[in-house]
Amino acid sequence: MADKKHPDNDASAAGVPDDGTAAAGAPAPDDATPDAASAADADASADGIEEDELTVQDILDAAEREVAEPTSEHLADLKRVTAEYANYRRRTEANRAIEKERVTGDIVKILIPVLDDIYRAEKHGDLVPDSAFATIAAKLRSSVERLGLTSFGAVGDPFDPTMHEAIFQQPSAAVDTETVGDVAETGYYLGSTLLRAAKVVVQVPSDG
Numbered sequence: 001m002a003d004k005k006h007p008d009n010d011a012s013a014a015g016v017p018d019d020g021t022a023a024a025g026a027p028a029p030d031d032a033t034p035d036a037a038s039a040a041d042a043d044a045s046a047d048g049i050e051e052d053e054l055t056v057q058d059i060l061d062a063a064e065r066e067v068a069e070p071t072s073e074h075l076a077d078l079k080r081v082t083a084e085y086a087n088y089r090r091r092t093e094a095n096r097a098i099e100k101e102r103v104t105g106d107i108v109k110i111l112i113p114v115l116d117d118i119y120r121a122e123k124h125g126d127l128v129p130d131s132a133f134a135t136i137a138a139k140l141r142s143s144v145e146r147l148g149l150t151s152f153g154a155v156g157d158p159f160d161p162t163m164h165e166a167i168f169q170q171p172s173a174a175v176d177t178e179t180v181g182d183v184a185e186t187g188y189y190l191g192s193t194l195l196r197a198a199k200v201v202v203q204v205p206s207d208g
Contacts, residue, residue: 101148105190108149112188112196114140115151119186153187153198155180163187165197171206179203 118137121127127134152163159166159178170181180200187198 101191101193104147105193105195108144108147108188108190109195111140111144115144115188116185148191149195150189151186152189153180153183153185153200155182159200159202163194163197164200164202166202167199168201170201170203172203173206175203176205178205 118127118140121133122137127137157164157180159180164180164187167184172179172181179202180198181203182201183198184201185196185199188195
């Protein structure tokens with residue numbers, strides 16, 4: 001009589017391990033696939049949430065933090081821009097002052113011939129004190145002085161070739177150095193700018 005087959009022998013013959021696990025190469029159970037798909041969907045969903053959380057307010061907050069605590073690179077840029085702006089302001093102010101002085105000089109030069117007439121009238125005694133002409137002359141001189149015009153050139157001043165134009169030399173035993181003996185035409189400065197040199201007669205020391 002033939003022996004009956006034992007169930008364990010049938011399992012071994014089929015290649016199924018005794019511990020109940022699936023054999024190598026055997027397909028995974030059907031319920032494993034949905035779990036993997038669910039995990040992938042969860043990751044994708046999490047990524048989407050992170051992107052959606054970056055709002056305009058987040059960007060503004062980041063910009064405010066950068067202003068409050070700038071990086072060393074931004075500090076260097078800020079210092080450079082500040083220095084450039086300071087230089088620009090200095091150049092602009094200097095150019096404005098030069099242009100203002102130039103325009104004022106052009107205006108004052110028109111009035112210099114009138115001032116020369118007043119000077120000659122005063123020198124010849126025609127500028128009578130308390131007269132209408134004297135009052136007008138005083139107002140004109142005061143006005144140009146407020147613009148920065150100053151006159152120079154007086155008898156007894158040391159002769160300076162950078163300020164005076166000698167039209168005649170006069171030997172004199174009364175002087176030890178070259179001295180202004182007479183003023184033919186007054187000189188004028190506008191601020192620090194020489195508008196016109198004074199035309200003078202120069203007294204020079206005589207030999208005997």
